[in-house]
Amino acid sequence: MxxxxxxxxxxxxxxxxxxxxxxxxxxxxxxxxxxxxxxxxxxxxxxxxxxxxxxxxxxxxxxxxxxxxxxxxxxxxxxxxxxxxxxxxxxxxxxxxxxxxxxxEPVWIEGTKLCYKQDPESNQSDLCICVDIGLSKKDIPPPPRPRSRLQRFCCLCTDWKRLLLIAFMVIVLFCILLWPVQCILKTGNLKCTTEATPTKLPTNSLLVTHGI
Missing domain, CATH: 3.30.40.10 (Zinc/RING finger domain, C3HC4 (zinc finger))
Structure with missing residues (x-):
């Protein structure tokens, strides 16, 4: 086979x-x-x-x-x-x-850029084209320093409208929570008003009023 x-x-x-x-x-x-x-x-x-x-x-x-x-x-x-x-x-x-x-074509490095200038015989002889190949390590900005508590507080105080609104809300909330506590301490319950009890007049006063 x-x-x-x-x-x-x-x-x-x-x-x-x-x-x-x-x-x-x-x-x-x-x-x-x-x-x-x-x-x-x-x-x-x-x-x-x-x-x-x-x-x-x-x-x-x-x-x-x-x-x-x-x-x-x-x-x-x-x-x-x-x-x-x-x-x-x-x-x-x-x-x-x-x-x-x-x-x-001739290309050269200028700092952190690749540059090329067109042929002087062309119509756009003054045109120079550059391409950035990366930032220099010296140009990288340092990391920001941490702010102190005083600086953070000053930055917070600059926004006075927000701070005023927060203070007003805190005062209202404090009054709402303080009112029931005041009633309990004063009356022993959540009712802040006490019922008026009728006063008994002496017996001699009742007799005088009826002309006896």
Whole structure:
């Protein structure tokens, strides 16, 4: 009995695979020749320039200076003295971009921003575009100090209308609760008025009134 082996062929969409390669694996934005320029790390992983710059800006002070870890394999990559913009560009991916994006444009770091200025030959030569890559640790405001009791009381007194309303409600509530207690202490029950008992006149007074 002859044994035949069946071979299943899977059709691979080359264009779909190429499109996925042309996206940054961190931010999932398409590569370009400015802020999203594909940069190659020492571990051969490729990410866009903006994502690498954000990784460098978020490094803690106690981390190893001059190196950034790959977000996928954690292998460190030395940062050139010129900054992350001087990292090696993936020319293969850049060549697969549209024709007007195949030339890498100059981008520089200014403080915590990535900046780009258009070609002087263009009509908008004075236009400078910057992208914030993260706040500087020096710009983070300190946590607020806890307020003292006197400060909290002063803040409460500023809202005098609310304080006056609360005081009035407390006085009314106190009077409502105090009235039954006062009646109990005075009369021995909740009736605050006592019944008037008729007074007996002496016998001599009755005789005088009747003319006897």
């Amino acid at each position: 002859d044994m035949t082996t069946e071979v299943w062929h899977t059709q691979v969409d080359v264009e779909e695979g190429l499109e996925s390669r042309l996206e940054c694996t961190i931010c999932f934005n398409c590569y370009d020749n400015i802020f999203k320029t594909p940069k190659v790390l020492q571990c051969s992983h490729t990410v866009c320039l903006e994502c690498v710059a954000r990784l460098v800006a978020s490094l803690p002070p106690e981390s190893e200076q001059g190196k950034v870890s790959c977000p996928f394999c954690r292998q460190p990559t030395p940062i050139p003295q010129q900054g992350v913009t001087a990292l090696q560009t993936n020319q293969e991916l850049l060549s697969n971009l549209p024709p007007h994006q195949r030339k890498e």
